[in-house]
Amino acid sequence: NATVIVTIDGVAASGKSSVASGVARALHVPYVSSGLLYRAAARAALNAGLPLTDEAALTAHLRAHPLRLDARADGNRAYQGDTDLTPHLHTDEVDDAVSAVAALPGVRAWIDDHLRSLPAPFVAEGRDMGTNVFPHATAKFYLTASPRVRAQRRVNERDADIDAIETALRERDRRDARQSQPAPDAHLIDTGPLTLQGVIDLILQRVQAAH
Ligand code: C5P
Numbered sequence: 001n002a003t004v005i006v007t008i009d010g011v012a013a014s015g016k017s018s019v020a021s022g023v024a025r026a027l028h029v030p031y032v033s034s035g036l037l038y039r040a041a042a043r044a045a046l047n048a049g050l051p052l053t054d055e056a057a058l059t060a061h062l063r064a065h066p067l068r069l070d071a072r073a074d075g076n077r078a079y080q081g082d083t084d085l086t087p088h089l090h091t092d093e094v095d096d097a098v099s100a101v102a103a104l105p106g107v108r109a110w111i112d113d114h115l116r117s118l119p120a121p122f123v124a125e126g127r128d129m130g131t132n133v134f135p136h137a138t139a140k141f142y143l144t145a146s147p148r149v150r151a152q153r154r155v156n157e158r159d160a161d162i163d164a165i166e167t168a169l170r171e172r173d174r175r176d177a178r179q180s181q182p183a184p185d186a187h188l189i190d191t192g193p194l195t196l197q198g199v200i201d202l203i204l205q206r207v208q209a210a211h
Helices: 016-027 034-048 055-064 092-102 105-116 129-133 147-157 162-179 196-210
Strands: 005-010 031-033 067-070 077-080 122-126 139-144 187-190
Touching: 005 016, 005 129, 005 196, 016 031, 016 122, 016 196, 031 034, 034 055, 034 067, 034 077, 034 092, 034 105, 034 122, 055 105, 067 105, 092 105, 092 162, 105 129, 122 129, 129 139, 139 196, 147 162, 187 196
Parallel strands: 005 122, 005 139, 031 122, 139 187
Antiparallel strands: 067 077
């Protein structure tokens, strides 16, 4: 069990973090939110006033001021040095900036290294956990849902206009398309017709079957 890694990838607002957190709790392991690290990288670039496409400046900045993910079971936190960036990572500003920063290979390489340094077992959640970062994971999942269903879930979390959210989600899907593909050996799950607990139970059954 010491090296068990379950990967849960999927599109924006497909319920990845809630699902990953539920699965991790049931397995008594931490979950790792890679998206939170990408958000922290975007926040760090914004805070430092760096252009979001300046790969050399950004990778130099990350080396000088490393990010750190605290993969706690009750919710991940992202730090830069002693500064807890977590309260400033789910904002419209970061939503708009994050895909550009995540498109930079140097930033991805830095974050991949950090993720691989975390002690297994854990559940890793993101876009490319099953493809690039943990290709030998014990079990892999890829969550989808229609843009309308995802927009409705976001509206339930933060009060906002559903059409505007759906448009923003479609735009983020388009920008993330390259780094967000299911692994050939991932189980695809359309979460649209399922409850959160329904998705968690389905994954737990398949993880047990993979042992
Ligand atoms: O999962 P979340 O929506 O918080 O991720 C924020 C952004 O981080 C995504 O829109 C994507 O641009 C980037 N990301 C990524 N690869 C991952 C996780 C997130 O490129 N593994």
